[in-house]
Amino acid sequence: MVRSSYPDIEIPDVSIHEFLFGDVAEDRLDATALIDGVSGAITTYRQLIAQIDLFAGALAAREVGVGTVVGVLCPNIPAFATIFHGILRAGATATTINSLYTSDEIANQLADAGATWLITMSPLLPGAKAAAAARGFDDDHVIVLDGADGHPSLPALLGEGRSAPDVDFDPATHLAILPYSSGTTGRPKGVMLTHRNLIANVSQCRTTISVGDGDRVLAVLPFFHIYGMTVLLNFALRQRAALVTMPKFDLGEFLRVVQEHRTNWVFIAPPIAVALAKHPLVDQFDTSAIRVVFSGAAPLDGTLAASVAERLDCVVCQGYGMTETSPVTHAIPYDRPEIDRSSVGMLLANTEARLLAEDGSDIDAPADGVSAPGEILIRGPQVMKGYLNRPDATAEMLDADGWLHTGDVATVSHDGVFRIVDRLKELIKYKGYQVAPAVLEAVLLEHPAIADAAVIGAVDDDGQEVPKAFVVVQQGAELDADAVMAHVAAHVAPHEKVRQVEFIDAIPKSASGKILRKDLRARA
Structure with missing residues (x-):
């Protein structure tokens, strides 16, 4: 903790x-x-x-x-x-x-x-x-x-x-x-x-x-x-x-x-x-x-x-x-x-915060460097009373000890600095490896010809989940799928490469700025 x-x-x-x-x-x-x-x-x-x-x-x-x-x-x-x-x-x-x-x-x-x-x-x-x-x-x-x-x-x-x-x-x-x-x-x-x-x-x-x-x-x-x-x-x-x-x-x-x-x-x-x-x-x-x-x-x-x-x-x-x-x-x-x-x-x-590993055990803050990633749990006076008329959903989110299970994956450094890796439900499993969409999105946005981007898990011809990028090209710029994939490949581990690319006019987002991945999945 x-x-x-x-x-x-x-x-x-x-x-x-x-x-x-x-x-x-x-x-x-x-x-x-x-x-x-x-x-x-x-x-x-x-x-x-x-x-x-x-x-x-x-x-x-x-x-x-x-x-x-x-x-x-x-x-x-x-x-x-x-x-x-x-x-x-x-x-x-x-x-x-x-x-x-x-x-x-x-x-x-x-x-x-x-x-x-x-x-x-x-x-x-x-x-x-x-x-x-x-x-x-x-x-x-x-x-x-x-x-x-x-x-x-x-x-x-x-x-x-x-x-x-x-x-x-x-x-x-x-x-x-x-x-x-x-x-x-x-x-x-x-x-x-x-x-x-x-x-x-x-x-x-x-x-x-x-x-x-x-x-x-x-x-x-x-x-x-x-x-x-x-x-x-x-x-x-x-x-x-x-x-x-x-x-x-x-x-x-x-x-x-x-x-x-x-x-x-x-x-x-x-x-x-x-x-x-x-x-x-x-x-x-x-x-x-x-x-x-x-x-x-x-x-x-x-x-x-x-x-x-x-x-x-x-x-x-x-x-x-x-x-x-x-x-x-x-x-x-x-x-x-x-x-x-x-x-x-x-x-x-x-x-207070806790990080939970996939097996449910606690991940401690390290003496030096950065911890392994885990789901972040939160406890404090700002935590909600619960969901209205939804005791089942409340129980799934908020445990008996007052810990709120966020569904977000985070790491913590030795000096108490947290980094959000991604959403648990949004992590892509490529050949058994976990791939965080946010990491790939950050790499994509570094490309000068890319105005905006989002990544989801999509199914390839073999029925396996692969990272797929939706890309908005800067006005006046030219870009093809091969160039997008090459850019990402130069900056990430082999299992994190983007395998599919689709160009799109705008990334769907909620009013608060969150990428609406469910809308992108409907297209994929």
Whole structure:
């Protein structure tokens, strides 16, 4: 077992609202909390807190409170902070929904979560309304933030002027949110995260991720995903930074917002790192304000990290976690340049980890060098309560001693630095050898003519599993399959060679940046 090298910290026994906003200093109340990256509109901390209270009051007047689940289908806009924290302020539970979901997928999540309200925007209303109708919602239970006939709007609800309710619940057990797992390895499940889970993870991040008062943080990662929700919407606000919101990723718009709003902390997923390292458009914008690029949601290769750091003249860090851990368990500290950028850094405070070999035995941290790989298990106050209405799935994931089985394969060094090798279920077995797709993807991305790539296990003519690469070629470049395979062969062991290549227009990915390998397998 490996324990965090950081001393344990105290986790306050309060609601997330009290933790985030209960002690904002008077001289910070009129500082900027949120900036709309599109329009430039500013929301101060004083305005945000007032809006949260008013929205909570309007919900309470409609009997939304402890025991109510509210669906949130909304892109990254400043109002997201108001409605999300207004729901929690009222004592209700928020289930955040992927903005790209179809009406059937929205309806399925509303049903599984037991939601009786839905909040959305007019561009998303057709799918939202169809989903709500399928669940039997009346129009007055579908709040449309920017207004629609027959539906409550955010300005109208805030204009009622109602005071926030007094609510009573146990932060250690009361569900704050019900985010859903990505579904890349099975049917999406509601992850039960309490107020204490969220507070714990924000507190843990404060010891490692050095966002501070006055920083400007780019919020392009979706708030509906746990990464954007905890590290941006909650953590950055707790640190009294200013969040600059973007409703979706577009490289040109991303670079414009960085240039215009001088964002110095940029949280991304690896696909954005690929664009920052390789796309010629980057050179047309002033990115000098960027001090730190922090990557998460999927493994970031060290060579790619170095390319981003060199091009943008910034520090690149990455972390690790999952929805079931609120999400952060590991991070590379900003001030530790000696730590390998292809690693995920060190355990956060109050966190323990184990590595399990294939036979179920523990792999100890070595006295020197790096350990053998094993499945990483996590224990700490950020670990979920369980899966909603899924005791079977909970038991598979979370054992009786509180260890969460992540399904990820990792190594640990003698000084407590972890590296994620791959997913257990994604490892390719080639002639009995284990081949990690992430390793091959990193090699592929080093090729100057490759814009993006993904690797899966495919079946050859002999019925054996072999590594297959899906490759996106840089615009204007020329590349054939033989050249791709030769490039990989020059950098890996013989059993790790790519045996099949398919060229593709874009690598399918989830909103959080994870490669959707199940979609690629359907093509293979």
